[in-house]
Amino acid sequence: MTQRRITDDLPALLAVLPFKFVNQVKQANNADDLLEIILDLGRLPMARYVDREVEISDKEVSRAEIDEVLTRIGEFDADNRAGIERTLHRISAIRNKHGVVVGLTCRVGRAxxxxxxxxxxxxxxxxxxxxxxxxxxxxxxxxxxxxxxxxxxxxxxxxxxxxxxxxxxxxxxxxxxxxxxxxxxxxxxxxxxxxxxxxxxxxxxxxxxxxxxxxxxxxxxxxxxxxxxxxxxxxxxxxxxxxxxxxxxxxxxxxxxxxxxxxxxxxxxxxxxxxxxxxxxxxxxxxxxxxxxxxxxxxxxxxxxxxxxxxxxxxxxxxxxxxxxxxxxxKPQPRPTASAGGSQGLRRSSPNGFKTSTDQNREYAGKAPFSAADTGLQSEPAQPQLSLEKIAIYPYGVARNRMEQASKKLGVPAVVARDLRQADVLITLKSYYRKHQKPIVTAEEHGIPIYVLRSNSGNQIEQAFIELFNLNEAVGRNVNLEEVNTQTLEAIDAVQNGQRWVDLPPASARVRRIQHELVREADLVSHSYGKEPNRHVRIFRE
Incomplete structure (x- = not known):
């Protein structure tokens, strides 16, 4: 545990105040909780503490007392604030319509x-x-x-x-x-x-x-x-x-x-x-x-x-x-179960492995989608991040926060390289590439692959990641059709028994066609949502 230490150089602030105000502040004997001293023309001066305000004189503030303070501090900036050299204290001014100072807020600055x-x-x-x-x-x-x-x-x-x-x-x-x-x-x-x-x-x-x-x-x-x-x-x-x-x-x-x-x-x-x-x-x-x-x-x-x-x-x-x-x-409590997802409420995950409406909301919020262990498919993962190697990406002109969002959404191990020499790939925009700026020339000289995006949008970055990690090839290979049928029928049964909708895990176009056919045979409705490789089937009642 770090020892807390307070330095406020309070005497430097008190030195700019009229002497009679200083005595009252010292008598309060509570300097550690002092926030600021208020001097308004024609009103009683106040000392504000963390939990209360205290009058520090029984006489109203005069013009002479305000002018006395002004002579002891530096010039006011455009934001009507002044300071005291080599301290953290701040004096702020209130002016009348003619620009004359009629009030002062002397705030204690503490490190x-x-x-x-x-x-x-x-x-x-x-x-x-x-x-x-x-x-x-x-x-x-x-x-x-x-x-x-x-x-x-x-x-x-x-x-x-x-x-x-x-x-x-x-x-x-x-x-x-x-x-x-x-x-x-x-x-x-x-x-x-x-x-x-x-x-x-x-x-x-x-x-x-x-x-x-x-x-x-x-x-x-x-x-x-x-x-x-x-x-x-x-x-x-x-x-x-x-x-x-x-x-x-x-x-x-x-x-x-x-x-x-x-x-x-x-x-x-x-x-x-x-x-x-x-x-x-x-x-x-x-x-x-x-x-x-x-x-x-x-x-x-x-x-x-x-x-x-x-x-x-x-x-x-x-x-x-x-x-x-x-x-x-x-730590925050688990998310409440009641919401607009249906009479059964929202659950964190289904015992059968498919995603409920809560899981869908979490995915939209930026969480990585489910892995193979969640899907129950005997195949390579629908989101293959567990088997992928990290790729260090040097963004030049590309938004780092959007790259991080895309990495979370697709579930890929992309890391941002702060130094071009540590990068596996450089991603930049077409406008930068055309100008052959120094990082791009350096990358070409060292044989670092360069991906050029048309715009700085999240969609463009996601498409670059899909190509970088070969996600289109990773989704839907060696699918066990028997497991697909079982999982889809369990989801259909959940909807028929009152659940408002169920989202199946991301799957290839071939698997989605099988899922849609099974849903039609059960007299339910299904639609595909999302973009590849996260496109998935949702089952619900009409």
């Missing part, structure tokens, strides 16, 4: 060493992480600690818009360790500095505080698609808040309205117009800071968003630190 241990495994996993939480709960503190820990072994660049991560002044605060810091002249230019950091300084990890604009969300997606890990905070408290925020929903894939066919709407038991996730999420993991020592973790953002849109939200993993600084982990 708390050891706070990141509650999610340290996620931070070091290489996945992009987004932190959510209400103001003052400790998002920036945790972000700063993450930057310090990661910078010990990787190249980290902090995009510091308000100087809250690295502190005020040209020299970053020691709390960020070896991480490099880029300051932002104006908040509206944060997205440009984000892209500049990637293009000019070769980072492996970008750390960003407060993604709050659409351009910043777009820049974050661009960075993620270039293979750079992101660790960031955003406005919002929960996954659902973020999903409903039209400006920032793209961070977790975005949502769009989709019109279903009559048949599909009846099958789902929904209206014809539903919401679906628009794209792969920019961030792989989402952490909700519920309290200072308690977080909720969505380890697979794509799966969590898909489940939320379908009306059965997944329970996040809960982690919390107790009074003795011990960390406890509460």
């Amino acid at each position: 708390v060493y050891g706070t990141i241990d509650i999610i340290e495994d996620l931070v070091k996993s290489g996945k992009s992480i987004l932190l959510l939480g209400r103001p003052g709960i400790g998002k920036t503190t945790m972000l700063r600690e993450a930057a310090r820990i990661l910078a010990e072994n990787t190249r980290v660049v902090i995009v510091d818009t308000s100087n809250e991560i690295g502190g005020d002044g040209d020299v970053p605060h020691p709390a960020v360790g070896r991480a490099r810091r880029m300051q932002v002249a104006q908040p509206s230019l944060q997205h440009e500095v984000m892209i500049e950091a990637v293009e000019n300084h070769n980072p492996e990890i970008i750390v960003i505080d407060e993604i709050g604009r659409e351009l910043e969300a777009a820049a974050a997606r661009t960075i993620a698609e270039r293979g750079v890990q992101l660790v960031a905070t955003a406005h919002g408290r929960t996954l659902e808040n973020l999903l409903l925020n039209p400006t920032l929903s793209d961070l977790i894939g975005g949502i769009e309205s989709v019109t279903l066919s009559d048949e599909e709407a009846r099958r789902r038991g929904t209206q014809k117009t539903v919401l679906e996730r628009r794209a792969p999420p920019t961030f792989d993991v989402l952490v909700e800071l519920q309290e200072r020592n308690r977080v909720a973790i969505h380890e697979d953002v794509a799966e969590s968003v898909d489940a939320l849109l379908r009306g059965y939200p997944l329970q996040p993993e809960i982690r919390y630190r107790d009074e003795n600084d011990q960390i406890h982990v509460e």
Whole structure:
């Protein structure tokens, strides 16, 4: 367990305040829980603590007292924030319509060493992480600690818009360790500095505080698609808040309205117009800071968003630190059995080996499809990942997160190579290939195979993987027809006995024709769904 250590340099902040306010704060004797001091013209000054607010004078704040503070701090930036050299404290101004400062929020900036241990495994996993939480709960503190820990072994660049991560002044605060810091002249230019950091300084990890604009969300997606890990905070408290925020929903894939066919709407038991996730999420993991020592973790953002849109939200993993600084982990409960799948509810898997409606939803959410052991077929696996060798792929101009989604969906052992010298294959886009850029020329010189895609879409990447791993040849060989018949008849029996529908495992066109014929003989309905090699038969009642 990492020993927690707090450094806040509180005397530096108190030194800018009028002396009579300082005495009251010291008398409260609760500096560790002090969040900020509020000075509003014509009102009583307040000290805000974690659990309460305290008046620090019985007299209203005067113009002279506000001016006294202004003379002791630096200039305000375009976002009306100022700092104190070599500290993490922040002073924010409220102005009247003439631009005159009439209120000040003096926030205590703290470097708390050891706070990141509650999610340290996620931070070091290489996945992009987004932190959510209400103001003052400790998002920036945790972000700063993450930057310090990661910078010990990787190249980290902090995009510091308000100087809250690295502190005020040209020299970053020691709390960020070896991480490099880029300051932002104006908040509206944060997205440009984000892209500049990637293009000019070769980072492996970008750390960003407060993604709050659409351009910043777009820049974050661009960075993620270039293979750079992101660790960031955003406005919002929960996954659902973020999903409903039209400006920032793209961070977790975005949502769009989709019109279903009559048949599909009846099958789902929904209206014809539903919401679906628009794209792969920019961030792989989402952490909700519920309290200072308690977080909720969505380890697979794509799966969590898909489940939320379908009306059965997944329970996040809960982690919390107790009074003795011990960390406890509460794994989510199994998914509830009641849903729109029929009167019998949804089950995790069928004892007969075919997939139920829950399994189908899990597959759509990005899980690998069933293996041969699940299908019961005496053949090579329908998804042959167990017998395939890993292929190291170097993406040049191709979205890494979409490659990972395609790998999960097809169940193939594709790994992203960060160095071209470690790659078995290079995948790029036609526009890059035509320009004969350096990585492509290098790959040709070293005899590394190159796959050229027409576009950066998930479908194009999936087709490349199907060709790379010879999946079309692997599906449906040496099928035991007797086992196919038995399995299909068991599925038919389940539907006839009340189950609303049953999905059979992915199969070749030859096997699917046999399955459809058996279903017709039983006076039931069947259709094929999905794309090769995952195309499968669904059996249901009319």
